[in-house]
Amino acid sequence: MHNDLTSQLAAQVRDALARAAPLRIVGGGTKPFLGREGAGEALEVSGHRGIVNYHPAELVLSARAGTPLAEVEAVLAEQGQMLPFEPPHYGDRATLGGTIACGLSGPARAYRGAARDFVLGVSLINGRGEALRFGGEVMKNVAGYDVSRLQVGAMGTLGVLLDISLKVLPCTARQLTLVQERDAQESITLMNEWAGRPLPLSATCHDGARLYVRLSGAESAINAAHQRIGGELLNDGAAFWRRVSEQQHDFFQQGRPLWRMSLPAATPVLDVAGLCFMEWGGAQRWMVSDVPAEQLRRVVTEHGGHATLFRADEQSAVRFHPLPAALLALQARVKAAFDPKGILNPGRLYAEF
């Protein structure tokens, strides 16, 4: 099961390069809905799997990209550790590589950091069919450009991820979730006030009527923060946050299209018709809305954010927020620096590359 397929995958990429045949990188196949539609021959990477290195006292884990995310989490849990960015799975077969390529982070993101914050190193195959290694297994490393973090959220367009090294953290001693009735605007204000105070917050969300706050840390710290924040204790908070993260919460069953808006956290409630579910202290807002894409994006841009058409029934030409011309041209050049013939997941991120 635990195989190193590096040379085989590199040969496949070189073969595709010779034929100028685009490749569609496939891991667990749990996130084809995300981004633009993939095209080309499937390059299966889920066989390249296994934990390569894990030293709990170093707080570092390295695993092959095809390793199931659930396996990574289970191995960490055995040692009382976790992936601090709590990535969503969106399916049982989710892989570590797909998670990093999509740059997905869960409920703790605003308080502990994002997937990109915990990536220490990667090895990858670029569009020339070369197997390369960047970064490493140490927390501090400024030798060479930070190619590792650049892969996070690149949707496989810059390289086929082979191995990924991550910083991990100990699980917190205790965790509890509080719930209180608040409207959206009140919640935005409160979440951001609390975030400016030394409180052990680890997740917040607002479902349209109620504000949920998760506290994580030492027993004593949590109890003191509970006094300060108030609210009723929610039973089985862990299951609640899992439903939110995996988009199994009722909110996400209310139709399409589903937009993801990324905004400065304290942005007031937006004047956009539709249903809204807020996370990350207000910095991530999900909307089910029929407002035309251009209009919705204009409002989000005015507030300094960007919007992704996250789930839609029909394939749309534009999924990620359009970039200003100069930045788009620069990103196209970055793409070409890794994949000059444009064979790796072309068009998955933007139509232009």
Next chain:
Amino acid sequence: MSVIEDVLESNATSNDKLALLDALRAIVPEQAVLHEEEDLRPYECDGLSAYRRLPWVVVLPERVEQVQAIMRVCHQRNIPVVARGAGTGLSGGALPHEHGVLLSLAKFTSILNIDVANRSARVQPGVRNLAISQAVASLGLYYAPDPSSQIACSIGGNVAENSGGVHCLKYGLTVHNVLKLDIVTVEGELITVGSDALDSAGYDLLALFNGSEGMLGVIVEVTVKLLPIPERAQVLLGVFDDVEKAGTAVGEIIAAGIIPAGLEMMDTLAIQAAEDFAHVGYPVGAAAILLCEVDGTNEEVSEHVMHVREVLCACGATEVRTARDEQERIMMWKGRKSAFPAVGRLAPDYYCMDGTIPRRHLAQVLKRINELSREYNLPVANVFHAGDGNLHPLILYDANQPGELARTEEMGGKILELCVQVGGTITGEHGVGMEKIDQMCVQFAQAELGQFHALKAAFDPRGLLNPGKAVPTLHRCAELGAMHVHHGQLPFPELERF
């Protein structure tokens, strides 16, 4: 000193220089363009004074449009540009180019906006690191990364080097604490990477710019994340009669599920130097001390202090001190933060290394450094960001003794190669710059260096930005014939190396 190579063949003449001066004076006032030798002298080096070179011209703009216009002029004339902040860098990253413009960002010193609700600050690149925290302290906020030079170093340079500090293990490096950058490209275009939100669309160019050493663009504005000041911070000082025991204690603290805000180690020579310099009551004669800071809520800190004390004792600490009050806490840190200048008094010169290793190899790496110290007859003081494995061996030497700098550099190179051999890196936080350009050939294979060059060309196809730094040419590595050691995989793994 290493041979400094120029990527650009220069045919520059004095006429070209006069024409450039005229073009620059059309953009900024006459006094903001320096070209006489006595005016250029202060810019000949950065914090790594072993490397010195006079720039052709220094220009000190004060507005972003001026930076854009300067870049357009230089681009048009194919003139190299080296950006410089406070000049405190330790790898020669701001070493000037003799036929290039040194672009000083020293006049960009304004804090433009503090957004309390979103906990961020928009600042110009010349703002000092510590000035940001001072400006927001009354709001109960601070900017977390705290390099030892924080009183002087500027935020633009921090981003260019992805600076660390003593609190990285818990609060991250510069890359984890910056939200948005305004960049002037080599062509003079203004672009924004990152955003006021937690992420932005497309590739994460924000991450790429952190630590890019002025090779990809000129940083003209920085938006940093601010954090709430912890309710309480407490520091413990553990005294050890054996470096290995101190190293074990570091792993045990983390294994106990505690992420200290800071975890620092110093060895005998460093302790002695710091004590002589700062008089903070360090135990002179001890083999090693560990400084462990825990922060958080009042209750949490009390719990963790007890726990850390137990771990230190269990690992064989001969004494554990806890700061009685804030003043004592500051004193305990003062010794550590002044370690570099303190060691600087022990010898005419010192050379600061910056390798990072997986912590489990600490004991064998320190042992090997001691052996090298004896072999080369050069004393070494070790200061160590123990929590994240970042070593700062300080090699003491005298530049006035013929050949001593060369020997020091050779020994330093061996220490860095040792770091790579055990799976670490040649630089944890100071950058490659000019100093570690040869060791890059040890850490990376040709194909990886080739990828770096391709990436650089996407931003700067003609190689005008900070030429000759950060990434060596393939030709240079080939000439050196350096042994590429890849992540602990040695050419002859069966040979004993420690």
